[in-house]
Amino acid sequence: MAQTKQVLVIGATGHVGGQVVSQLAEKDVAVRALARTPAAAALPTGVEVVPGDLTTPETLIPALDGVDAVYLTWPMLPGDAANRVIEVIAEHTHRIVLLSSGAVRDDVTEQDNPIGKAHALVEQPIRDSDLEWTFLRPYGFATNTLEWAPQIRAGDVVRGAYGAASSTLLHEADIAAVAVLALTTDDHVGARYELSGPTSLSRAEQVATIGAALSRPLTWEEITPAQAKAQMDWVPEEFADFILNGLAAMVDSPGQPTATIQEVTGAPARSYAQWAADHAADFS
Numbered sequence: 001m002a003q004t005k006q007v008l009v010i011g012a013t014g015h016v017g018g019q020v021v022s023q024l025a026e027k028d029v030a031v032r033a034l035a036r037t038p039a040a041a042a043l044p045t046g047v048e049v050v051p052g053d054l055t056t057p058e059t060l061i062p063a064l065d066g067v068d069a070v071y072l073t074w075p076m077l078p079g080d081a082a083n084r085v086i087e088v089i090a091e092h093t094h095r096i097v098l099l100s101s102g103a104v105r106d107d108v109t110e111q112d113n114p115i116g117k118a119h120a121l122v123e124q125p126i127r128d129s130d131l132e133w134t135f136l137r138p139y140g141f142a143t144n145t146l147e148w149a150p151q152i153r154a155g156d157v158v159r160g161a162y163g164a165a166s167s168t169l170l171h172e173a174d175i176a177a178v179a180v181l182a183l184t185t186d187d188h189v190g191a192r193y194e195l196s197g198p199t200s201l202s203r204a205e206q207v208a209t210i211g212a213a214l215s216r217p218l219t220w221e222e223i224t225p226a227q228a229k230a231q232m233d234w235v236p237e238e239f240a241d242f243i244l245n246g247l248a249a250m251v252d253s254p255g256q257p258t259a260t261i262q263e264v265t266g267a268p269a270r271s272y273a274q275w276a277a278d279h280a281a282d283f284s
């Protein structure tokens with residue numbers, strides 16, 4: 001593809017999409033940001049914000065005018081909702097970078113978990129289209145630990161299940177850095193990138209790391225998985241079960257880092273300590 005002149009970011013107000021917007025703007029690539037409520041979108045000055053909703057794919061058409069490449073966050077819409085969205089995108093542009101998930105497996109015909117299944121339903125129509133594509137398949141985001149912010153603002157103890165579960169949490173800026181390269185250069189077409197943070201840390205260690213960033217000792221207090229599940233009202237029940245089972249497995253089998261961020265960007269993946277320092281205000 002000739003030089004990328006304009007990118008549409010779908011999910012521009014989200015954790016990763018927000019970073020994609022600012023990193024593209026820093027590279028002087030014209031960015032158009034899609035939001036369901038543009039007036040509420042807090043984005044860098046100069047970024048064009050346009051309305052659109054993935055549940056009504058035709059609303060994407062004006063947003064796609066003149067766009068060379070699309071960054072797509074998929075907000076877990078049901079069933080085959082992606083088919084028409086991808087059809088519309090493919091009719092109007094050449095390239096897509098999908099924020100998929102490390103839960104997608106290539107070695108099975110039927111995905112064996114609900115998160116992998118939801119993302120595979122988006123990957124499939126993209127593969128079947130004429131679009132140049134890159135799939136980002138990250139493991140856990142460091143932003144997941146923002147769920148502890150209310151407890152940390154209220155005191156020095158974080159209560160949760162599976163404090164010994166170790167994972168390689170990712171800084172959203174690193175996922176975005178890979179996305180920006182895939183959007184703006186030709187070297188990543190057809191790639192499926194498994195992305196992780198650099199080091200495995202237990203949840204109890206993650207809490208202590210936030211404490212270090214806040215210069216305040218924080219401690220972990222274990223609760224039962226059933227108590228934890230009762231508090232997970234932000235995800236459907238099958239996702240809550242999958243997440244809790246994943247944590248249980250990571251007690252004995254810590255998440256293993258991948259080298260992809262270093263290989264693709266040339267810079268090491270940011271540490272969880274860096275992420276906690278960057279987000280100290282969110283916990284204060």
Ligand SMILES: NC(=O)c1ccc[n+]([C@@H]2O[C@H](COP(=O)([O-])OP(=O)(O)OC[C@H]3O[C@@H](n4cnc5c(N)ncnc54)[C@H](OP(=O)(O)O)[C@@H]3O)[C@@H](O)[C@H]2O)c1
Nearest residue numbers: 011012013014015016035036053054074075101139140141
């Ligand atoms: N958390 C993890 O550990 C993890 C790991 C692997 C993969 N993932 C995947 O990463 C994605 C989430 O990324 P994120 O954390 O960057 O996002 P996020 O912070 O949760 O933000 C979600 C974005 O989606 C947009 N959105 C929601 N519904 C929409 C709709 N109907 N039409 C258009 N836009 C819509 C929102 O925009 P507006 O509200 O402004 O319209 C917002 O910008 C999910 O697909 C998740 O499965 C997450």
